Amino acid sequence: MNFGPPGGGGGPPWGGGNRGPGAPQQPPQPPQHQGYAPSPPQQGYAPPPHYGPPQGPPHAHAPSPYGPPQPPFPQHPAPHAQPPYAPPQGGHAHAAAASAVAPPRAPAGPAGKPLARLPLQIGTTATWGAGRAAATLFPGIAFIGGGFALVSEAHEAEVLIFPAILGGLFIAYAFTHMWTALKTRASDLLLYPEGVQIDGGRHGGARLPWQELTPPYAHVEQTEASRLTVWRIFVFALSLLARNSQVSSPLAKVTVWRLWVHQHGQPRLLGESDRPIEADSMRAAASSIEAVVSGQKYVAEAPAVQQHIAVCGGCGSPAVPDDAPAVKCAFCQAWVELPPQVRGQAAAAKAMAHTRTRSAQMIAKLLDQPRAASSNVWLLMFTLFMFGAWPLSWTLTAVRVLEAGYEGKDIAFLMFPLAAVLAGFFLARGRLADRGALQMLTLGFGALAPRREGEPSRCRRCQGPLPEVGLGGVAQCRYCTAENIVGLDLRPTVDQARTEQLTFDDALSTRSRERVLWGVLSALALVALVGWIAGTVAYVIS
Numbered sequence: 038m039n040f041g042p043p044g045g046g047g048g049p050p051w052g053g054g055n056r057g058p059g060a061p062q063q064p065p066q067p068p069q070h071q072g073y074a075p076s077p078p079q080q081g082y083a084p085p086p087h088y089g090p091p092q093g094p095p096h097a098h099a100p101s102p103y104g105p106p107q108p109p110f111p112q113h114p115a116p117h118a119q120p121p122y123a124p125p126q127g128g129h130a131h132a133a134a135a136s137a138v139a140p141p142r143a144p145a146g147p148a149g150k151p152l153a154r155l156p157l158q159i160g161t162t163a164t165w166g167a168g169r170a171a172a173t174l175f176p177g178i179a180f181i182g183g184g185f186a187l188v189s190e191a192h193e194a195e196v197l198i199f200p201a202i203l204g205g206l207f208i209a210y211a212f213t214h215m216w217t218a219l220k221t222r223a224s225d226l227l228l229y230p231e232g233v234q235i236d237g238g239r240h241g242g243a244r245l246p247w248q249e250l251t252p253p254y255a256h257v258e259q260t261e262a263s264r265l266t267v268w269r270i271f272v273f274a275l276s277l278l279a280r281n282s283q284v285s286s287p288l289a290k291v292t293v294w295r296l297w298v299h300q301h302g303q304p305r306l307l308g309e310s311d312r313p314i315e316a317d318s319m320r321a322a323a324s325s326i327e328a329v330v331s332g333q334k335y336v337a338e339a340p341a342v343q344q345h346i347a348v349c350g351g352c353g354s355p356a357v358p359d360d361a362p363a364v365k366c367a368f369c370q371a372w373v374e375l376p377p378q379v380r381g382q383a384a385a386a387k388a389m390a391h392t393r394t395r396s397a398q399m400i401a402k403l404l405d406q407p408r409a410a411s412s413n414v415w416l417l418m419f420t421l422f423m424f425g426a427w428p429l430s431w432t433l434t435a436v437r438v439l440e441a442g443y444e445g446k447d448i449a450f451l452m453f454p455l456a457a458v459l460a461g462f463f464l465a466r467g468r469l470a471d472r473g474a475l476q477m478l479t480l481g482f483g484a485l486a487p488r489r490e491g492e493p494s495r496c497r498r499c500q501g502p503l504p505e506v507g508l509g510g511v512a513q514c515r516y517c518t519a520e521n522i523v524g525l526d527l528r529p530t531v532d533q534a535r536t537e538q539l540t541f542d543d544a545l546s547t548r549s550r551e552r553v554l555w556g557v558l559s560a561l562a563l564v565a566l567v568g569w570i571a572g573t574v575a576y577v578i579s
Contacts, residue, residue: 151227151234155325156318157296158224158238159472160412162310166218167416168462170211171423172455173267175431177207179451199278206270206287213265218420221310223412223472226322233298233326237409240307250330251299255323257316258295263288264311296323346501346516347379354492355502358383358515367502368491383515407472419465426457426569433577450576456569463562467555484512484521494523 184200224238232246266289273287294316296308308319347356354368358379363372375383434450484503485495493502494512501516506523513520 151229154236155226155228155322156223156409156472157226157235157322158221158308158310158409159315159318160221160223160409160416160469161312161466162221162315163218163223163413163416164462164465164469165312166214166216166221167420167465168423168458170214170218171420171427171458171461173207174211174215174424175427175454176452177204177211180204180207199274202277203270203274206265206274210265210267210270218416221308221315222416223409223469224308225409226325228325228329235307237413238308241409243307245298245300247330249300250326251302253299253327254330255296255298255326257320257323258297259316260293260295261290262293262311264291265289266291294319298323298326346499347373347375349373355495357493357502357504367493367505368489379516407468412469412472415468416465419461423458423461426454426461430454430573433573437577446576450572453569453572453576456565456572460562460566460569463555463558467559467562470551470555484523494521497521 180200181204184197184204220239222238224241225236227234227236232244232249234245235241235243265287269285269287269289272285276284291311293309293311295306296319297304298307299305308315308322310316310319347358348354349356349366349369349371350373351371352366352369354366356364356366356373356375358364358375360380360383361375362380363374365371366373430453431451434447438444438447483497485497485500487494493505495501496503496514496517496519498519499514499517501514503512503514503521503523506512511520512523
């Protein structure tokens, strides 16, 4: 889908669909964000001494204890949408209040390309649901069929109780998890200048314009739900068979997380999971939505590691250093002389960057993580394999019994497809290892937004200007050597760990451990798969 660049045409407008051609155009009301009060700068924060001429009318600026005032986020009106909010010109108090609550616009990106992509539902819940359903549906059918066979042999209806109850609950358990897998398919959150779009999953294609979101914008709810569990089903069936006075329930309390967004004042469910890793992904998505739409800015309170930063003498913008006597200002194109200390820092950073080729390749692969649509296609293929293993094995068993007669080993072979189900589950889950690691990189190592339009993005550690690498690229700060992912500044709060982590090594190590774990389990799954195939062949030809 192509929303087009801000100000262009094409496609339905974001948030303008309810107005007729003759309806008056009212300026949008800015969302009221309660409780945000910037705190004084933390120790070590040293902004450049000059930021250039003030932006806007003189009466809109007043002395501030946090340094010179910063201009608001650049406003990019959506195509055919409402005009940008203009603060009233009735005095300093009104202008200051309006500028404090005016919602920011995300910076414009390439036409049709999202500013950021975050995993909304990783897909682990759907994978677990498909695996559980495949492991219990056909055994449940077998229990019921075996119960009727026992009744015909023993001529006693009581022997049907245990297999019938067990089989019926297994079938109910399987269908419950099939529905869970269907509604929790992998999905991504795409952030555009005009709003949010869901890619893949149950709500694929849903679009939420920024101006339609209302406080508290987005949140993750943690609650409990009663669900069937395998061990509870066995205990319940045994208690009925033993005719105990106190029958145990087949239901158990399970922790569930739900992601809600508030559109036009009404909550809307976007995601649900009982897996903690999915809950982390949904929290990241909720924080991203809230950070953009509520206009939380933390330039004044962002911690900064003290560095000597070269500043343009003409406009006051920080300069991107290089191993050269002077560099051009990215804002006004004036030449800025570099002190020897800054030039030496830049030379060392460039030399270090050449030695991190392997890490850069790993980061690029992580950022180019499996999309939700691709993950769902693979899950569908593995699900069909897991479910198909049962009728295939049972058909071979029936053919052999009809030809050679019934033997005791035939019963054991009926459960042999569990090996194929286990293999399919581990292979499907292993393909999701990168999707969980991506959100840690995107949020934990994102570069800070520019102070004003036209300036470069800033280092997450020292707030120095970053070299131009393009949206989604990895830039190494030439002042403090910290690595940054250049994109949309999403963090609503500033974490001290963000300034202390110099490189992606920790994140890459976590990603490597995740891949090793599921790589080993996938190898075991392949062994189980080969064992199932070999056992099936040996059973048929024996």
